[in-house]
Amino acid sequence: MENTALVRKLGAFVALSGAELSVLEGLHKRRRTFVAARELVHQGQSDQAAYILISGWAYSYKVLRNGQRQIVDFQIPGDFLGLRSVLLQISDHSIEPVTDIEVTEVLMTDLLDAFARTPRLATAVLWAASRDEAMVVEHLVNIGRRDAAERMAHFLLELGARLSLVGLGSKAGFACPLTQYLLGDALGLSAVHVNRVLRKLRELGMVTFREGYVTFDAYDRLTEFAEFDPTYLDQVGPLLK
Amino acid sequence: MENTALVRKLGAFVALSGAELSVLEGLHKRRRTFVAARELVHQGQSDQAAYILISGWAYSYKVLRNGQRQIVDFQIPGDFLGLRSVLLQISDHSIEPVTDIEVTEVLMTDLLDAFARTPRLATAVLWAASRDEAMVVEHLVNIGRRDAAERMAHFLLELGARLSLVGLGSKAGFACPLTQYLLGDALGLSAVHVNRVLRKLRELGMVTFREGYVTFDAYDRLTEFAEFDPTYLDQVGPLLK
Structure with a gap:
């Protein structure tokens, strides 16, 4: 099944029934591929579709008039x-693939139709959106209140936990296609600073x-150092049985 | 009708039918009042309810181990x-009233039941959650990439636009119960810095x-100065007729 990552992710919130799984499967009709580093959604664009990421990584960002860029978040398989x-x-933002990606396109009308057929799926999608928001909140706290090393540590632990949920990482580590340039624009650090912080954490x-x-x-020590409390990712098991 | 602010707000996204309005009205069964500056929801707490704000202002925030506080957003009437x-x-965060507030308590089960009865309402609530997330994204860009004066200007314009949507503000201005201390913790500025920035914008x-x-x-000049583009607030009129 192509939407394994999404099923695993939503399954952390709702124990999906066979009927619900088949509605979810029905959303995966229009498969598309996009190449790395070519913009997928442009800030200010209207009438675009949403996508479910099947494989590869992407990132969402905003660009100010003066050309400064703030990366809001990275997307991994199973994410919208x-x-x-x-x-x-x-x-309100742009999206660009980090790597080549495979997605399925989801139209607003299909989503509404799926919600009408199974309200539990609507709640699961609302949960996923809430979780995304909780991550942006953490990124706000990161940039507003954490120093560079804590910020980097927190960010890597969050990515690790998210990837673990969809079977692409563990407490040992994860494959990561991000450049120091991308890390810098997400964390508000220069590439040089990113390099220095990573060296410090390694040493x-x-x-x-x-x-x-x-x-x-040293997963536990890093967690303590970053004050990383993964409860905001809400991966403790389904609330709705 | 008690939920006027929420109805006005959701009405910006979905033209609600009589039946949908009555489901929404049904969510307003448990009215409660909370006094200013006494914590309503505590970070790390479980099993709490959600509330719809009827009157007054509140704010959501996170506190780090070292006591530093980051305000994530303020809530106004019509907000969850x-x-x-x-x-x-x-x-993942705490909530405290800025002023005395009136709310209605919403249980998860009631929300799920309302979604089952009208999927369009589920979509409208997902829209409201998406809009909240878009605001947190703007706050991230604010703190990550805007200088203090632009940040303050953007923040005041956003509040003005949000309040206008629920009939509590206009392009002339709005009543605002926030202290310089609260403004500072939202914008990552000291109280002294807040004072200086407000004087600059006034001068x-x-x-x-x-x-x-x-x-x-000078609304238009301020908008230009802050690079404030209100499209992320999505108040252009209902998408779903």
């Missing part, structure tokens, strides 16, 4: 791309990011 | 308080915040 854009009529024996792989050398 | 907390099982003839009232002295 541009769900807000469909609901808000005009996209402290807590985490190593090398050759496209993040290794948690 | 703690909707994420209900869905995410454990609250530039763009906006005056005095005696609990924000007056837009």
